[in-house]
Amino acid sequence: MSHIAVTLPDGxxxxxxxxxxxxxxxxxxxxxxxxxALVAEIDGTLTDLSAPIExxxxxxxxxxxxxxxxEVYRHSAAHLLAAATLELFPETKLGVGPPTKQGFxxxxxxxxxxxxxxxxxIEARMRAIxxxxxxxxxxxxxxxxxxxxxxxxxxxxxxxxxxxxxxxPQVSIYKxxxxxxxxxxxxxxxxxxxxxxxKLLSVAGAYWKGDEKRExxxxxxxxxxxxxxxxxxxxxxxxxxxKRDHRKLGRELDLFSIQELAGPGLIFWHPKGGTVRRVMxxxxxxxxxxxGYGLVSTPHVARHGLWQTSGHTEFYKDDMFKPMELDxxxxxxxxxxCPFHILIYKNQLRSYxxxxxxxxxxxxxxxxxxxxxxxxxxxxxGFTQDDAHIFxxxxxxxxxxxxxxxxxxxxxxxxxxxxxxxxxxxxxxxxGGKYAGTPExxxxxxxxxxEALRKRGxxxxxxxxxxxxxxxxxxxKMVDAIGRSWQLSTIQFDFNLPRRFGLEYIGADGKAHSxxxxxxxxxxxxxxxxxxxxxxxxxxxxLWLAPVQTAVLPITDHxxxxxxxxxxxxxxxxxxxxxxxxxxxxxxxxxxxxxxxxPYMLVVGKREAESGTLSVRHRKKGDTGSRTMEEFLxxxxxxxxxxxxxx
RNA sequence: GCCGACGUAGCUCAGUCGGUAGAGCGCGUCCUUGGUAAGGACGAGGUCACGGGUUCGAGUCCCGUCGUCGGCUCCA
Numbered sequence: 001m002s003h004i005a006v007t008l009p010d011g012x013x014x015x016x017x018x019x020x021x022x023x024x025x026x027x028x029x030x031x032x033x034x035x036x037a038l039v040a041e042i043d044g045t046l047t048d049l050s051a052p053i054e055x056x057x058x059x060x061x062x063x064x065x066x067x068x069x070x071e072v073y074r075h076s077a078a079h080l081l082a083a084a085t086l087e088l089f090p091e092t093k094l095g096v097g098p099p100t101k102q103g104f105x106x107x108x109x110x111x112x113x114x115x116x117x118x119x120x121x122i123e124a125r126m127r128a129i130x131x132x133x134x135x136x137x138x139x140x141x142x143x144x145x146x147x148x149x150x151x152x153x154x155x156x157x158x159x160x161x162x163x164x165x166x167x168x169p170q171v172s173i174y175k176x177x178x179x180x181x182x183x184x185x186x187x188x189x190x191x192x193x194x195x196x197x198x199k200l201l202s203v204a205g206a207y208w209k210g211d212e213k214r215e216x217x218x219x220x221x222x223x224x225x226x227x228x229x230x231x232x233x234x235x236x237x238x239x240x241x242x243k244r245d246h247r248k249l250g251r252e253l254d255l256f257s258i259q260e261l262a263g264p265g266l267i268f269w270h271p272k273g274g275t276v277r278r279v280m281x282x283x284x285x286x287x288x289x290x291x292g293y294g295l296v297s298t299p300h301v302a303r304h305g306l307w308q309t310s311g312h313t314e315f316y317k318d319d320m321f322k323p324m325e326l327d328x329x330x331x332x333x334x335x336x337x338c339p340f341h342i343l344i345y346k347n348q349l350r351s352y353x354x355x356x357x358x359x360x361x362x363x364x365x366x367x368x369x370x371x372x373x374x375x376x377x378x379x380x381x382g383f384t385q386d387d388a389h390i391f392x393x394x395x396x397x398x399x400x401x402x403x404x405x406x407x408x409x410x411x412x413x414x415x416x417x418x419x420x421x422x423x424x425x426x427x428x429x430x431x432g433g434k435y436a437g438t439p440e441x442x443x444x445x446x447x448x449x450x451e452a453l454r455k456r457g458x459x460x461x462x463x464x465x466x467x468x469x470x471x472x473x474x475x476x477k478m479v480d481a482i483g484r485s486w487q488l489s490t491i492q493f494d495f496n497l498p499r500r501f502g503l504e505y506i507g508a509d510g511k512a513h514s515x516x517x518x519x520x521x522x523x524x525x526x527x528x529x530x531x532x533x534x535x536x537x538x539x540x541x542x543l544w545l546a547p548v549q550t551a552v553l554p555i556t557d558h559x560x561x562x563x564x565x566x567x568x569x570x571x572x573x574x575x576x577x578x579x580x581x582x583x584x585x586x587x588x589x590x591x592x593x594x595x596x597x598x599p600y601m602l603v604v605g606k607r608e609a610e611s612g613t614l615s616v617r618h619r620k621k622g623d624t625g626s627r628t629m630e631e632f633l634x635x636x637x638x639x640x641x642x643x644x645x646x647x
Numbered sequence: 648g649c650c651g652a653c654g655u656a657g658c659u660c661a662g663u664c665g666g667u668a669g670a671g672c673g674c675g676u677c678c679u680u681g682g683u684a685a686g687g688a689c690g691a692g693g694u695c696a697c698g699g700g701u702u703c704g705a706g707u708c709c710c711g712u713c714g715u716c717g718g719c720u721c722c723a
């Protein structure tokens with residue numbers, strides 16, 4: 001056979017001699033494509049452009065128009081980073097340098113840590129190297145030679161990688177220019193000059209293989225994009241995220257604080273944050289009642305024995321606050337609400353006629369998070385879950401899950417999340433032996449989850465072998481206003497606790513049966529959900545949630561009395577109102593109200609006081625002109641009552 | 648918990664070579680009564696995170712503790 005057939009994406013075929021490279025194929029299609037080409041996809045696998053094609057194959061040439069090429073591009077950027085670092089700091093030893101969702105990093109070992117100034121130097125050197133445009137060449141060398149070379153260079157991590165990743169006689173090495181070689185299977189962009197837009201962002205600690213006991217490394221983070229414009233957009237988004245940081249807004253808007261004297265990870269809700277929370281909770285409780293949940297309240301501590309029955313003392317020990325020793329027993333601060341709800345279920349003999357039993361609680365729990373992991377409201381030691389447990393019969397499973405999914409969708413809608421993704425975590429089919437529950441239970445539960453999503457036309461990614469050991473689950477991830485996604489809602493089956501507590505109900509047959517237990521939280525926790533809301537809305541809560549809905553701003557001291565009267569009437573109508581009676585200019589008061597992100601500012605001066613009207617300014621629309629009190633209330637009330645997320 | 652950086656007024660930050668602390672905003676008082684994003688003057692406000700050490704002398708140098716931030720790991 002003197003020629004091979006190369007099939008192109010449009011279905012056309014090209015006959016070329018064996019050993020033709022993807023780059024040559026690109027050249028034959030068009031010189032422009034060859035210039036733009038970054039990487040090839042041969043029979044579905046990303047491959048260097050320089051790789052020879054030996055047999056019939058389908059070939060796609062990827063350029064910066066193809067998202068798939070970005071990962072390769074960033075991987076090459078990581079190599080560029082390593083090459084530049086070695087030039088400047090030759091004593092540095094290399095670990096791994098993969099692309100990530102947001103960019104790339106390289107783990108490196110060096111005695112003295114890199115400083116931000118070092119990063120600048122490295123970045124400058126990366127530019128200098130890119131300018132020289134060295135080729136990225138893949139060469140195969142004997143494994144023993146690679147090991148010997150790395151050993152000689154003291155590259156202990158590379159040695160380990162070679163030993164671990166391959167036992168082939170030949171290993172693949174990428175060479176960039178004369179000095180830098182990396183054990184890597186690629187692929188890479190043809191040359192470093194192709195990397196047009198990159199930036200080093202930070203340096204952080206890491207461990208070789210993520211193991212605290214191994215060598216500590218420095219992970220240099222960077223990001224790279226196809227164009228300078230894309231990079232700018234990305235960096236601007238990082239800036240935007242910084243501006244929305246709920247810790248910053250929490251302070252500026254006086255929503256909450258964390259007090260050193262009280263301890264880390266413990267949240268103090270200030271009146272304004274507390275107001276938002278109350279309004280959120282009011283909505284939630286209304287929903288729970290309407291959806292047939294029974295609202296319960298349970299203690300914050302319980303005897304140790306309860307946690308032994310539930311298994312927490314055994315499996316959850318490291319995450320719990322240490323027990324307190326009292327006269328009669330050890331007591332344990334609760335890390336979860338489940339055992340308490342189970343005790344309520346168990347407190348009486350249940351008939352199948354009683355099921356489903358849905359117990360809901362805004363239950364405050366305490367978990368001893370490790371000291372380095374706390375993060376504002378998103379990761380704390382004391383938090384309140386919008387928790388519920390549903391105990392039902394096997395044939396109620398599907399409709400109960402459906403109810404939870406619908407409730408979850410309502411949470412998304414009401415709080416203004418128009419995008420979301422869903423993950424369905426299933427077991428391994430019982431192969432690993434690490435899961436509780438019988439195959440029948442798993443089938444029932446997983447079918448219920450699948451069926452509920454199918455009925456609602458919700459697309460989910462199935463995550464095999466990602467379930468909790470006690471049951472499968474659905475996780476809903478909300479995508480916020482700037483495209484970040486947050487895992488909050490979760491609907492989980494639990495085959496473990498009902499067994500440990502010996503739960504039962506009497507069926508129509510007069511015999512005892514085991515109920516199915518579903519655990520669900522939609523906000524996840526009030527703290528975390530609130531934190532996400534702050535960032536989602538950038539602190540500008542919709543009218544129905546805003547801690548102060550309207551500010552009344554008298555223009556001079558002479559209108560204070562009128563302003564107070566207006567405020568009083570609005571409060572009677574149920575609005576949250578503040579009067580700014582300071583002797584400041586109206587421009588100043590408006591500025592402050594704007595910075596506090598108050599939805600409506602009612603400016604009242606001589607004209608309004610005399611005519612009994614209000615001059616209405618909206619935080620986004622600006623001055624909207626003069627209204628009467630009735631007109632304003634008629635406008636605002638429906639927005640509040642409908643909980644309009646966009647108002 | 649681990650690695651790194653950091654901790655100065657309520658907030659954001661300056662403080663050189665070790666010589667007992669500054670600015671802006673905010674706060675208070677006064678002046679000003681101004682029509683849609685910052686009017687002016689004066690004033691109060693500090694255990695320089697905490698504890699120890701070095702030094703004639705420590706915000707500054709060293710050690711420890713606590714906390715924060717960025718990561719690792721983990722997670723609602």
